[in-house]
Amino acid sequence: MRDRGGVAEVFRTARGFGSSPLYSHLLGVVADDPGLIELAAQTRAGQQPTFALFGAVHLLLLDGSNDPLAEYYPSVVGDRARPVDARTGPTFARFCTAYADQIAAILATRLVQTNQVQRALVTRLGLALLRRVTSAPVCLVEVGCSAGLNLRADRYAFTVGGTTVGEPTSPVRIAVDVPDAHLLPALEPVPRIADAVGVDLDPPDLTDADDRAWLRALVWPENAHQATLLRAAMTAVADDPPRVLRGNIIDIGADVAASLPPGVPRLVVHTATRIHVPVAQRPAFDTVIAAFAADGPMLHLALEDDHRTAPSGRPGIGLTATDSTGSRTIAVADGHLAWLEPLPELGARDVTP
Structure with missing residues (x-):
């Protein structure tokens, strides 16, 4: 497992998420939550835990996980997506707790392989x-x-x-x-x-x-x-x-x-x-x-x-x-x-x- 302090720092200092208001907000949420950092620390060595954790959660939502968190994802609910609000962080944290085993399995087996x-x-x-x-x-x-x-x-x-x-x-x-x-x-x-x-x-x-x-x-x-x-x-x-x-x-x-x-x-x-x-x-x-x-x-x-x-x-x-x-x-x-x-x-x- 990766160093938790280092993982928290990656989330705290991450740049380049300007095109995603949701992820921009969640960076701080994860950085300040020891449980989420514990989960993100299971990202494979050499991989960026920001992209990996967010990708794993997104994968589960796109696969049909029926959860209130999906309401914040335009990729899942389209134009009906809720803007970031006071409930976004707690809803994300609760989802990660509920699906911790599935998320950990994705982090253990997948690499960050974007094809932009x-x-x-x-x-x-x-x-x-x-x-x-x-x-x-x-x-x-x-x-x-x-x-x-x-x-x-x-x-x-x-x-x-x-x-x-x-x-x-x-x-x-x-x-x-x-x-x-x-x-x-x-x-x-x-x-x-x-x-x-x-x-x-x-x-x-x-x-x-x-x-x-x-x-x-x-x-x-x-x-x-x-x-x-x-x-x-x-x-x-x-x-x-x-x-x-x-x-x-x-x-x-x-x-x-x-x-x-x-x-x-x-x-x-x-x-x-x-x-x-x-x-x-x-x-x-x-x-x-x-x-x-x-x-x-x-x-x-x-x-x-x-x-x-x-x-x-x-x-x-x-x-x-x-x-x-x-x-x-x-x-x-x-x-x-x-x-x-x-x-x-x-x-x-x-x-x-």
């Missing part, structure tokens, strides 16, 4: 940056890919800055608020993907109803648009899933890199993945990622740099690009990619794979 499909824009942006410097096919690697939905970024439609690019008939249609979109590279055409591979500790199976339900539960209750995108992407990708390998990138990264065609440019992406890597293992994680450049030119994009402020003043997460010349922050984005603000550094120079 909006984040596919990061992959599309990486492909566009490579296209500026090479017309060659590229290899795409995503670390912490969950079910691999974002590995199909070349098959989705994107509306950015009032312009739609990508596959016009795709059922997966991603719209992102991007001020100063002129700073972005041209998002089409993109290079042909010679190979796409994802790595995940425990990849969900899109043909398994329980796995699909868990991915749905990890979408926050108020975020109906993200849930719609997720359903569309799961349906589309299930028909032609990318290659997804089970394992820890620290252990299998060298084998994954060796499986790629030598000399072919590679785009390595991870979004909100490193945060789930235990702190002691992060240097090894970084070393393995860097080693993908040994057998071919690499562009590495990471949406992981927390506590950044966008030019507009919005708090967000930094998108970092690393190539043979070094690393720089090229944009600040909402964690779920509802918006992305490019920085001048994005257009300051081409990548150098």
